[in-house]
Amino acid sequence: MATWDRSSRKLPQVAEPAMEGEPQVPMGRELSEANRFAYAALCGISLSQLFPEPEQSAFCTEFMTGLVKWLELPEAVLPTMSAFASGLGGEGADVFAQILLKDPILKDDPLVITQDLLSFSLKDGRYDARARVLICHMTSLLQVPLGELDLLEETFLESLKEIKEEESEMAEASRKKKENRRKWKRYLLIGLATVGGGTVIGVTGGLAAPLVAAGAATIIGSAGAAALGSVAGIAVMTSLFGAAGAGLTGYKMKKRVGAIEEFTFLPLTEGKQLHITIVITGWLASGKYRTFGAPWAALARSREQYCLAWEARYLMELGNALETILSGLASMAAQEALKYTMLSGIVAALTWPASLLTVANVIDNPWGVCLHRSAEVGKHLAHILLSRQQGQRPVTLIGFSLGARVIYFCLQEMAQEKDCQGIVEDAVLLGAPVEGDAKHWEPFRKVVSGRIINGYCRGDWLLSFVYRTSSVQLHVAGLQPVLLQDRRVENVDLSSVVSGHLDYAKQMDVILKAVGIHTKPGWEEKGLLLASSSLPQEEPHEAAAASSSDKTSDQDGQIQDPAPRDTPKVATSSDSGQAQVPTGLDQSEGASLPAVAASPAERPQICSHGGSPNPLGCPNCASKTQESCPGLD
Amino acid sequence: MDEDVLTTLKILIIGESGVGKSSLLLRFTDDTFDPELAATIGVDFKVKTISVDGNKAKLAIWDTAGQERFRTLTPSYYRGAQGVILVYDVTRRDTFVKLDNWLNELETYCTRNDIVNMLVGNKIDKENREVDRKEGLKFARKHSMLFIEASAKTCDGVQCAFEELVEKIIQTPGLWESENQNKGVKLSHREEGHGGACGACYSEPSRRRIKGFD
Numbered sequence: 001m002a003t004w005d006r007s008s009r010k011l012p013q014v015a016e017p018a019m020e021g022e023p024q025v026p027m028g029r030e031l032s033e034a035n036r037f038a039y040a041a042l043c044g045i046s047l048s049q050l051f052p053e054p055e056q057s058a059f060c061t062e063f064m065t066g067l068v069k070w071l072e073l074p075e076a077v078l079p080t081m082s083a084f085a086s087g088l089g090g091e092g093a094d095v096f097a098q099i100l101l102k103d104p105i106l107k108d109d110p111l112v113i114t115q116d117l118l119s120f121s122l123k124d125g126r127y128d129a130r131a132r133v134l135i136c137h138m139t140s141l142l143q144v145p146l147g148e149l150d151l152l153e154e155t156f157l158e159s160l161k162e163i164k165e166e167e168s169e170m171a172e173a174s175r176k177k178k179e180n181r182r183k184w185k186r187y188l189l190i191g192l193a194t195v196g197g198g199t200v201i202g203v204t205g206g207l208a209a210p211l212v213a214a215g216a217a218t219i220i221g222s223a224g225a226a227a228l229g230s231v232a233g234i235a236v237m238t239s240l241f242g243a244a245g246a247g248l249t250g251y252k253m254k255k256r257v258g259a260i261e262e263f264t265f266l267p268l269t270e271g272k273q274l275h276i277t278i279v280i281t282g283w284l285a286s287g288k289y290r291t292f293g294a295p296w297a298a299l300a301r302s303r304e305q306y307c308l309a310w311e312a313r314y315l316m317e318l319g320n321a322l323e324t325i326l327s328g329l330a331s332m333a334a335q336e337a338l339k340y341t342m343l344s345g346i347v348a349a350l351t352w353p354a355s356l357l358t359v360a361n362v363i364d365n366p367w368g369v370c371l372h373r374s375a376e377v378g379k380h381l382a383h384i385l386l387s388r389q390q391g392q393r394p395v396t397l398i399g400f401s402l403g404a405r406v407i408y409f410c411l412q413e414m415a416q417e418k419d420c421q422g423i424v425e426d427a428v429l430l431g432a433p434v435e436g437d438a439k440h441w442e443p444f445r446k447v448v449s450g451r452i453i454n455g456y457c458r459g460d461w462l463l464s465f466v467y468r469t470s471s472v473q474l475h476v477a478g479l480q481p482v483l484l485q486d487r488r489v490e491n492v493d494l495s496s497v498v499s500g501h502l503d504y505a506k507q508m509d510v511i512l513k514a515v516g517i518h519t520k521p522g523w524e525e526k527g528l529l530l531a532s533s534s535l536p537q538e539e540p541h542e543a544a545a546a547s548s549s550d551k552t553s554d555q556d557g558q559i560q561d562p563a564p565r566d567t568p569k570v571a572t573s574s575d576s577g578q579a580q581v582p583t584g585l586d587q588s589e590g591a592s593l594p595a596v597a598a599s600p601a602e603r604p605q606i607c608s609h610g611g612s613p614n615p616l617g618c619p620n621c622a623s624k625t626q627e628s629c630p631g632l633d
Numbered sequence: 634m635d636e637d638v639l640t641t642l643k644i645l646i647i648g649e650s651g652v653g654k655s656s657l658l659l660r661f662t663d664d665t666f667d668p669e670l671a672a673t674i675g676v677d678f679k680v681k682t683i684s685v686d687g688n689k690a691k692l693a694i695w696d697t698a699g700q701e702r703f704r705t706l707t708p709s710y711y712r713g714a715q716g717v718i719l720v721y722d723v724t725r726r727d728t729f730v731k732l733d734n735w736l737n738e739l740e741t742y743c744t745r746n747d748i749v750n751m752l753v754g755n756k757i758d759k760e761n762r763e764v765d766r767k768e769g770l771k772f773a774r775k776h777s778m779l780f781i782e783a784s785a786k787t788c789d790g791v792q793c794a795f796e797e798l799v800e801k802i803i804q805t806p807g808l809w810e811s812e813n814q815n816k817g818v819k820l821s822h823r824e825e826g827h828g829g830a831c832g833a834c835y836s837e838p839s840r841r842r843i844k845g846f847d
Contacts, residue, residue: 034703037675041709074674083678088693092709099705 028071028116035103036071039113042096043067044084046137050487051130052087055446059130059421060085070120097141106142114139115152122156127274128422129394129449136450153274154303260376264309268293271303275394275425278381280308282401282431282504283319283370289505290316298509298519301396310377310406311370318366318402322462322502325359338461339499352465367466371433374402378409385423386414394425394449398517400504401463404432404478415443424448428515429477430455430494431504433467436477438484445486452488453515456480462501490515638682640809641691642802643713644795647735648720649728650699653755656785657720658696661795666786673698675706685800692799711742715808716749716798723754723782726763729772736776747808749801751779753794758784 031039047060064081083089106112117138121131139149268279279299281292288294293307326335338353385395399407407429414420427448434440436454444452456478457463463478475482481491492515497507504511512519646654655673659665662679677696682689695710697703711717719735721728732752739750752773754764766782773780779797783790802808 032702033674034706037703038706038709041675041706074671076671076677077674080676080678083680083693088678089695089710091712095709095712096706099709102705 028113028120030105031103031112033073035100036073037077038096038099039116040064040067040071040073040077040081041084041089042093042100042141043117043134043138044081045090045093045096046134046141047085048087048090049093050133050137051449053445056130056421057086059128063131063134067120070123093141100142110142110144111148111152113142114144114149118149118152118156122274126392127394128392129275129425130422132275132394132425133449150273150302157272157274260311260373260380261313262309262311263377263380265306266293266309268296268299268305268307269303273303275302275304275396276390277301277305277396277398278308278390279305280310280397280399280403280406281315282399282403282405283322284312284316285319285323285502285505289319295400295505295508296398299398299512300518300520301398308377308381308403308406311373314366314369314373315402318363318370321363321366322466324362325356325462326500326502335461335500338465339459352468356465363466370402371405374405375409378406378411379413381406382410382413382417385410386417386420388423395423396426396428396450397424398426398428398430398512399432400430400455400508400511401478401501402433404429405434408432408434408477411444411447412440414447420447422449426450426453428453428455428517430511430515431457431460431463431478431498431501432476433463434477436475436480436482438482441477441482441484441489445484445488448488450488451490452486453490453492454482455492455494455511455515457494457498457501459495460498460501466501637689638691639688639803641693642715642799642809644692644694644716644718644798645710645714646694646696646718646720647707647739648699649722649725649731649735650701652699652720652722652725652728653785654699654718654720655696657718657753657755657783657791657794658694660785660788660791662694664788666788668786672700673703675703676710683796683799685796685803688803690799690803692795707738708742711739712744714743714748715745715802716751717743718751718753718794718798719778720753720755721764721769722756723762723764723766723769724756724759729754729764729768732772745808747805749779749798749805749808750776751781751794751798751801752776753790754780754782756784756786757782757789758787 028036028039044060044064047063051057051060061082064085065078068075068078068081100106100113101110114135117131117135121127121135135149136146139146265278277299279293279296281295284290284292292309292312296305296307299305384390397407397410399405407427411424411427414424424447427444429452432454436456441452454477458479460479463476467476467478481493482489494511494514497510497514498504509519646658648654650672655670655677656666658677658679659667659670662681673696675698677698679694679696680691681694682691684690695714697707697710717739719732719739721732723729739748752769754766754769769782770780772778779801781790781794781797783794785791
């Protein structure tokens with residue numbers, strides 16, 4: 001497994017991006033016809049297994065039709081592929097997989113098919129969440145670690161960027177095309193994600209047309225061939241990332257929507273990626289967890305992560321109330337008793353201690369407000385996602401407590417729309433104060449392409465208490481599994497990790513691990529370190545960080561290639577201003593190209609400018625971290 | 634109409650390249666014949682519902698490619714098949730000789746042993762016959778298979794081949810019942826001793842199991 005050399009594949013694109021007159025054929029077509037057939041058939045079977053719902057059949061058929069063309073298979077195989085995609089012949093899947101695994105080209109480089117599928121999926125400038133789920137599935141069928149896919153996506157992103165640079169250079173060289181260049185630049189600027197604002201995207205058509213008119217196809221053809229065949233890079237880029245550029249961060253709520261007072265996206269990372277993650281915090285506490293981003297410090301789902309900042313005022317009020325209850329008014333013994341009553345499963349018989357009920361008014365008001373607001377925010381988020389402000393790429397939503405409630409209502413709202421499919425990849429709801437009846441979750445199957453994770457804690461008495469008015473008669477998702485029979489739904493019992501509702505923020509790194517979301521490697525021990533100190537130290541522990549980089553990449557479990565391991569070392573030692581985090585550049589990040597590998601601002605919200613009461617993170621830091629990657633070039 | 638379908642059967646067509654597997658299927662499903670039919674890529678798939686003894690059966694027919702380069706793919710289709718049609722060309726002895734290889738493959742990859750096999754000698758409309766009908770019959774008996782000679786071009790025996798195969802599968806309840814227990818449709822009374830409808834068929838149940846017939 002550890003034999004193939006990634007650098008050899010990447011170098012040609014990096015070192016000599018312009019391989020003029022020598023457009024490379026996407027690697028999938030190099031396979032023999034029989035193996036291309038097996039490849040397509042395996043895709044068809046996988047699609048039918050992943051998306052058996054009738055409403056998805058149009059996507060499956062379209063995907064297979066496109067793939068047959070892409071692989072230059074004769075059209076005669078279409079009926080067969082449709083049969084595979086509609087669920088017939090599934091018993092042959094493992095044979096197809098074995099055939100492919102025996103293929104000499106794949107033996108040489110098992111990533112060929114992943115790479116090919118990726119370029120196929122991106123060719124129209126859209127990255128459908130379902131396509132990504134399929135690629136993940138295929139990747140695992142072909143026994144390639146999923147980290148490789150992340151890496152591949154980064155490589156693609158890099159080559160897309162290069163295409164853009166290449167294009168502007170080419171245009172400069174040619175005086176004839178000066179006219180065009182101005183046009184180019186305009187579109188480039190849009191594509192470069194520098195303009196903010198809430199322009200509606202999804203503009204493959206709108207953007208591609210002028211580019212083609214400018215004779216761009218030829219230019220792109222030669223340079224972009226290395227990665228994308230004949231795909232028009234800019235159009236792809238722009239469409240993927242949204243013409244609004246920063247996309248989500250550029251999003252401004254134009255007018256007050258409904259009852260929402262605050263709704264902004266804060267970047268958690270500096271990088272760009274072909275898929276993004278949006279996290280939603282459930283409340284704002286005091287101290288370390290007073291910012292929206294704080295609980296998510298360990299999250300490494302993608303290199304482009306956003307945190308939704310919403311209704312800070314009320315969430316802070318709520319957080320304070322929650323803490324008040326915990327710290328003062330309910331004794332430790334009472335808490336334990338409550339927890340065990342909950343765990344024993346006699347929720348209905350639970351009588352709340354008088355001491356709790358007397359302080360109920362402290363919490364009930366902010367809770368009620370937030371409960372209401374979270375639903376509104378969720379609906380608003382749904383419309384943002386539906387209008388593709390984030391670009392045409394898959395989104396993963398993660399939220400705890402009321403943040404999970406935001407996701408719940410977001411999914412619910414999306415499910416009512418026609419074009420809701422293929423946007424959301426995974427949805428992770430942790431300790432969600434929402435209805436846990438399967439029938440309410442059923443519509444989510446349409447919206448979510450990958451996994452729907454319900455992380456619950458049976459002993460979460462606080463959730464049960466604050467949600468008590470409804471929790472007696474209803475099933476609460478945050479307290480018990482959602483019994484929906486679907487491959488997407490995963491119920492994770494977090495009872496052993498979460499001992500109280502407030503732990504969702506404090507133990508997020510462990511929770512994320514438990515539900516199978518990628519976290520920064522080596523975080524757990526450092527997380528403890530951090531937790532023990534009141535505020536994160538800012539002095540760079542260079543030696544420690546550097547020495548641990550080896551260790552962490554081992555823990556990553558995806559050690560394929562020793563070569564790129566050097567990169568994180570460089571990054572860590574030169575990366576001041578982030579004490580513990582640097583090793584957070586995980587294997588895939590570390591191996592990527594330096595330009596982006598820096599990705600320095602994992603945690604703009606935890607900063608030395610502490611004491612700033614601004615719950616939205618420290619603005620000083622955001623700017624500082626951008627410059628904090630010297631020595632990388 | 635799906636409600637009165639008794640069961641869905643998976644049928645597989647195998648045999649050397651160019652013996653007319655796809656032509657047989659095309660004749661059966663679409664009742665057409667194309668002398669210039671292109672070689673099959675990977676596998677072809679067709680569905681057809683037929684009625685045998687008043688029972689409707691939906692046939693999912695997988696027509697494999699005979700060409701050597703697609704040979705690696707064939708094992709994936711054997712799984713779950715209830716009937717196999719093994720085709721040879723009566724005008725090409727080599728396709729008959731190679732039947733042994735196909736039977737070996739069948740034995741290797743088939744997941745069940747009560748699968749119903751049928752041997753079809755195709756292209757009997759042609760003059761230059763190299764394999765005698767008796768030889769085919771003998772081979773079929775030896776390996777307990779059904780046997781028929783057919784011509785996709787003249788439509789001779791094609792329908793019969795599929796019908797006979799399906800009938801045989803339906804008579805072997807263990808083959809298909811397990812997957813369809815919940816459908817609630819049961820065969821009432823099964824007549825004994827049919828097969829006379831089609832003169833070319835060899836389907837005497839008592840003799841099917843004879844091993845080592847000389």
